[in-house]
Amino acid sequence: MAGHLAPGDRLPTEAELMQTYGCARMTVNKALSALSVAGLVDRRKRAGTFVARPKLHSMVLDVPDIAAQVRERGQDYAYRPLVRSVRPAGVEAEETLLAGEGLLLQIDGLHHADGVAFGVEFRLISAAAVPQIVDADLDTVSPGSWLLSHVPWTEAETRISAVAATSNEARRLGVAAGEPCLCVERRTWRGSERVTYVRQLFLGHAYDLVARFGPGTSTR
Amino acid sequence: MAGHLAPGDRLPTEAELMQTYGCARMTVNKALSALSVAGLVDRRKRAGTFVARPKLHSMVLDVPDIAAQVRERGQDYAYRPLVRSVRPAGVEAEETLLAGEGLLLQIDGLHHADGVAFGVEFRLISAAAVPQIVDADLDTVSPGSWLLSHVPWTEAETRISAVAATSNEARRLGVAAGEPCLCVERRTWRGSERVTYVRQLFLGHAYDLVARFGPGTSTR
DNA sequence: TCATTATAAATGTATAGACAAAATAGATCG
C-alpha cells in the first residue's frame, strides 16, 4: 500500500516473512491469503506471491436504501403505490423478465422526496416464490423494503444505464419526455428460483450511485 | 444457500460442526470466517453464528475494460485523443477535482466502436503523482489503460449518474444536445495522494454497467 | 426489585507440525 513494491514485484516467501516477523507460517499464510482474496496480491505455487496489477474490474457498489439516502439529505421520503395487479404469468412480453412460474404480481410506484417525485418503479414479483406478498400491506412501505426484510435471497444482478424518460414515465415524474434518467434494473434469485424483477428510473439530477475500491472496502 | 435456514437463524456452534463433519475446529472456523467476510453470516462471541439478513447495501460492480467490452461484441475499438495540455494546477475551478499539487495534465479523448464515437472522456492527471506520464505516448492507447498498467493505486471512487449531453459533448459524440448519457466519474488515489480524475460520458444506448451479488461474487 | 459481580460458553487468534499439490528448474536421454 505504501508503494514500495510495484505491481508485478515478488514478495518474500512465507518462510522469509516468518523469519522477518517472528511468527508461524500459518499466520503469514492467513495474512497473505487475505491479501489474495482482497485482490492485492496474486499467489502461484512454486513461483511465489506477487503484487497484483490493480484491476478496475470489480469495485464495491453501494446500493443504498433509497429512503435512507433521501432522509440523509434532510429531505422527507415517501413511497406512493400506483398500480397493483395480480395475474397469471406469460401474458405480456415483459414477463420474460421474470419468466413463467404461476402467479405474477405487478406493482408500480413512485419515490418522493419532499413531496416531489424523483423516481418511478416498475416491479414484478413471483407469487410462487413469495406467497406472503399477496396479502402484504404495501401502501406505505415500498415493495423493495418489504421484500428485503421478508424474503431471503441469494443472488442479484443489477444493470445500470442511462435512458430517456418515455412520455408515460415523464408524466409520472412530472418532467418533459426525453429527460435523462438513471435506469436501474435488478433481478433477484433465491437459489435457482426467480424472486423479483424491478426497473427503477431516477431523475438524472436527483440520484446517483457510488462505488468504491480500496482498503476497508473488501474487508468491510 | 439452500434456504433451509432463514435469516436470523442460528447455526450450530463450531464444536458441533466439528463433530458433524469430523474435522478440526480451525477448519470449521476458517469456513465460518469466510462466510462471515462474504457477508452470509454474522458471528457474535458467546452468542453464536447467525444467518445474515440479506442486505442490498453492497454489490460487486464489474468495471470492464472498455476496449475489451467493445471487442467482445465483435466491434472494433479505437481511442482517439482530442486535447492534451500541461498546466500548473489551480487555474480553473475544475482543478478542485484533483486539487492543488504541482503540474496537471489534461487529456480529452473519444472512445470509438467500429469507427463511431460512443464515449467522450475528460481526464486530469497529477504529474506529481505520475511523472512518467509527461513523456508517455498516449496517441493510440487510452490514458486509462496506460495508467492501469503503469501506476499502482490503492483507492478509487466511482460515481455513476445520468446526465444530458451538453452541446459541446454532443458535438463530439455526434448526437443532439440533451441526449441521455451515462456519466462515470472516477477519482483515484495512491495512499493519500490523488492520482487522476476522469469523467466519462457514454451514450445511453451504447453502454451499461452490471453489478452482481451472490455465490462466487465475493469469493471471486 | 435492581444493580453488580462472577461464571461459562462461544468466537478470535496464534502456534507448530504434517502432508498435498503445483510448477519451476534442472537432469537425463534420444
Added chain:
DNA sequence: CGATCTATTTTGTCTATACATTTATAATGA
C-alpha cells in the same frame, strides 16, 4: 537440439493445542 522425466521449492490446507476476548446468563447482594 528437443522432449521427457525428476527433484525441489513454494503455496494450499488440515490438525491438535493453547490461550485471549467478549458477552449472555446466572448468581449475588443491597
